Amino acid sequence: MEEQKKGWSRRQFLGASAIGMAGLAVLPALSGCTPPADTDLKIGFIGLGRQGMFLLDGFLHIPGVKAVAACDVYGIKRKRFERRVNAFYTKAGKPVKVETYEKYQDILNREDIHAVVIAVPDHSHAYIAIAALKAGKDVYLEKPMTFTIREGQELKKVVRETGRIFGLGSQQRSDPNFQHAVNLVQTGAIGKITNVKAYVGAPPKPYDLPEEKLPVDLNWDLWLGPLAVPVHYNQELDPIITLDPEVNEKTWGGWRWYKEMGGGFTTDWGAHMFDIAQWGLGMDRNGPVEISPIGDGSEFISWTYANGVVMTSEPFDEKKTKGVKFIGETGWIEVSRGYFNASDPKFVPVEKPKNDGPYETKIPHQVNFVEAVKNRKDPIVPVEIGHSSCTVCSLGNIAVDLKRTIKWNPQTETFVDDTDGAATKKMHYEYRAGWKLI
Numbered sequence: 001m002e003e004q005k006k007g008w009s010r011r012q013f014l015g016a017s018a019i020g021m022a023g024l025a026v027l028p029a030l031s032g033c034t035p036p037a038d039t040d041l042k043i044g045f046i047g048l049g050r051q052g053m054f055l056l057d058g059f060l061h062i063p064g065v066k067a068v069a070a071c072d073v074y075g076i077k078r079k080r081f082e083r084r085v086n087a088f089y090t091k092a093g094k095p096v097k098v099e100t101y102e103k104y105q106d107i108l109n110r111e112d113i114h115a116v117v118i119a120v121p122d123h124s125h126a127y128i129a130i131a132a133l134k135a136g137k138d139v140y141l142e143k144p145m146t147f148t149i150r151e152g153q154e155l156k157k158v159v160r161e162t163g164r165i166f167g168l169g170s171q172q173r174s175d176p177n178f179q180h181a182v183n184l185v186q187t188g189a190i191g192k193i194t195n196v197k198a199y200v201g202a203p204p205k206p207y208d209l210p211e212e213k214l215p216v217d218l219n220w221d222l223w224l225g226p227l228a229v230p231v232h233y234n235q236e237l238d239p240i241i242t243l244d245p246e247v248n249e250k251t252w253g254g255w256r257w258y259k260e261m262g263g264g265f266t267t268d269w270g271a272h273m274f275d276i277a278q279w280g281l282g283m284d285r286n287g288p289v290e291i292s293p294i295g296d297g298s299e300f301i302s303w304t305y306a307n308g309v310v311m312t313s314e315p316f317d318e319k320k321t322k323g324v325k326f327i328g329e330t331g332w333i334e335v336s337r338g339y340f341n342a343s344d345p346k347f348v349p350v351e352k353p354k355n356d357g358p359y360e361t362k363i364p365h366q367v368n369f370v371e372a373v374k375n376r377k378d379p380i381v382p383v384e385i386g387h388s389s390c391t392v393c394s395l396g397n398i399a400v401d402l403k404r405t406i407k408w409n410p411q412t413e414t415f416v417d418d419t420d421g422a423a424t425k426k427m428h429y430e431y432r433a434g435w436k437l438i
Contacts, residue, residue, distance in 0.1 A: 045070035047120035054360035075217030126151035144271035150428035167369035190328030201265025209234035226431035275389035287410035
């Protein structure tokens, strides 16, 4: 199974194998598209860009899981998926019939598919995930969970109404390095937390790329999805690849850096680092009460919680490492991917975190999703937690857009003293004609 290539420890790999050989063999036959007891978990992939391919590589190596279909609005990426999956199963001596589609609805209409993996641009997350859940599919959705706060509220409802399993691509929750840091913080190892530095990078900027000629096999109208603001094509948004020879994306899809389509680093990396900060602070399913933007008395975005703790989007070192620093009354802890440091050496984990191989597949987060599907229970990041962490990110961008401090009630998920309604209006936007959230 190319254990070393995947970057899993022997213990993690054996655990995944046990799921495939024993766990998935006893999957309960429930309503919807849950697999019968004697079949593999059949997965369809929606969105076949760089992240989609990382996720495919991870799921392919989990025993008892079978990739059978995929869709993307870019034809060449569908062909790449077919080649990669067919090559994998042929080498394994287990040929599988793989089909690809341009429209995600074709996957949802297939009764033999039990779960879908969604890795499309952020602005299409919510409506595709909701459609999949209503079609009876379990869903693994990439982070950030949604593009707007209202989308998150609706998605959260649908998950619970349908009773389907919902997993989120917050891999750091499955990383022993981050788990160790959060455990120390929550057990009081560094005393009462006073503030947190969670560096992720800059907020989004207005779209400013020049228009370029569309590739002949890219359906740009479907790519735009519900966006009400017209956006022209530039290859930075959906990087060009080739098959002969195979040359894959050298960059991430640039849509994430522009406010018309994404949330900038605030949501792209905030969905990871702000999520860890919330977890450590015991603020899962909760959130800040006041958010101040860059320039409103602060060089960085700041989030203030009801207990007085302040989180800022500032670096904790000169390298501007994307990570989190918890600062307590008696010490501090710094944690990022492959890195851990603390005020007291005794807090540093004995087993040093490794920083080799694609992070998306070396942390067994996808195995956790498969276990959740098998046992019909929430995975490590329930939808409510995914929503609260995503909301923190969105609130930061709203404060930046309005250029003023905003106040938030995390229990009612409404703005406080929003006399002109400007902040509330930014909780969602009107989809273009023909598209609707629910």
